[in-house]
Amino acid sequence: MPEEVLFKSETEQSRAEIASLLRRVADNLDDGAPITLTAGADSVTLEPPARPTFEVKAEREGPADGPGELSVEFELEWDEDGGSGELEIE
Numbered sequence: 001m002p003e004e005v006l007f008k009s010e011t012e013q014s015r016a017e018i019a020s021l022l023r024r025v026a027d028n029l030d031d032g033a034p035i036t037l038t039a040g041a042d043s044v045t046l047e048p049p050a051r052p053t054f055e056v057k058a059e060r061e062g063p064a065d066g067p068g069e070l071s072v073e074f075e076l077e078w079d080e081d082g083g084s085g086e087l088e089i090e
């Protein structure tokens with residue numbers, strides 16, 4: 001299935017600034033509120049369901065024999081049509 005990027009932002013920020021943004025997302029999840037992402041004129045609002053899939057990934061990119069770039073990614077994922085995506089066996 002093709003991927004369509006609805007919003008992207010990549011900026012260098014302090015750890016405290018990043019923590020503040022993550023807290024705001026966490027607060028919205030706790031409250032059942034939508035999450036609005038805004039950077040300049042770009043904006044998207046998403047409404048995660050009560051039980052989205054949560055993925056955490058740590059990666060290292062670069063040559064196998066030298067220093068690379070480390071990252072940690074947090075991802076919420078759900079079916080746009082509201083489907084559960086749960087395993088079914090008939």
